[in-house]
């Protein structure tokens with residue numbers, strides 16, 4: 001691969017309000033890249049991938065860097081950094097799965113610059129916060145020239161239109177939800193996950209009323225392991241059932257080989273990650 005070190009020419013714009021940002025993007029939807037922390041965007045521009053005439057930073061737009069507790073949910077502005085989320089008492093208390101996954105993402109530098117908005121909007125199978133938000137049933141607010149609308153994070157990849165950008169992530173708070181998160185990467189946290197598994201379980205004791213399992217690093221768009229979820233519903237989460245569900249998740253995953261791993265190896269990783277995440281969810285002291 002030919003690697004350029006210098007950024008190409010572009011025009012930098014930094015609107016001072018949501019309205020201004022939406023109007024600019026509406027006027028130049030195909031010529032603009034939105035920039036949050038820039039940890040992916042600038043890197044790719046140096047590689048001459050996806051270069052456009054304008055880079056529109058969201059840094060000067062007020063209100064996008066706040067975390068607020070609202071009835072039944074936690075609202076996280078798209079410009080909130082991954083480290084801020086990992087450290088926020090309200091997130092640790094109310095959405096433990098999200099806090100744990102944020103703490104396991106990348107290096108301290110990446111966590112301090114990278115944002116939740118950049119993670120959910122980057123359209124990469126490796127974006128690790130996406131499966132977590134899908135397991136938590138989170139929604140994303142999109143702003144556009146005609147106002148704003150809310151879509152589920154699971155559908156964001158298909159839903160987002162030219163001229164729209166992410167302003168907020170809404171994470172429902174569910175009492176008694178148990179969770180588990182596992183990530184496998186070549187150099188532990190430093191690297192993107194080869195495979196990650198995010199699990200959220202509703203139920204009493206070991207009996208599962210509802211289960212959400214989403215896999216990172218496997219497909220774009222990120223998918224849930226739906227057959228594995230069905231296997232768990234209404235049943236007691238014994239070790240045997242956990243293995244059965246983990247095997248179903250691995251069998252159903254549409255994963256291929258990459259430069260490091262065969263598809264078979266990745267399927268084995270999926271089985272292990274899902275099984276460990278489920279065991280975390282049923283073990284005491286992990287209730288979110």
Ligand SMILES: Cc1cc2nc3c(=O)[nH]c(=O)nc-3n(C[C@H](O)[C@H](O)[C@H](O)COP(=O)(O)OP(=O)(O)OC[C@H]3O[C@@H](n4cnc5c(N)ncnc54)[C@H](O)[C@@H]3O)c2cc1C
Pocket residue numbers: 033034035036037038039040041042043058078082104105106107110113114115116117118119121122123126127128129164165166167189190191192193
């Ligand atoms: C060394 C290194 C290690 C990394 N490790 C990990 C890892 O372990 N796990 C992981 O998940 N990621 C990892 N990343 C990727 C990245 O740092 C994170 O995903 C981060 O959260 C991206 O956020 P950002 O604010 O920097 O996004 P940016 O680079 O600013 O944007 C990313 C993309 O999203 C678009 N975008 C940004 N914000 C919005 C918005 N609000 N609305 C619409 N579009 C938007 C941009 O146009 C761009 O296409 C790593 C990156 C590096 C360089």
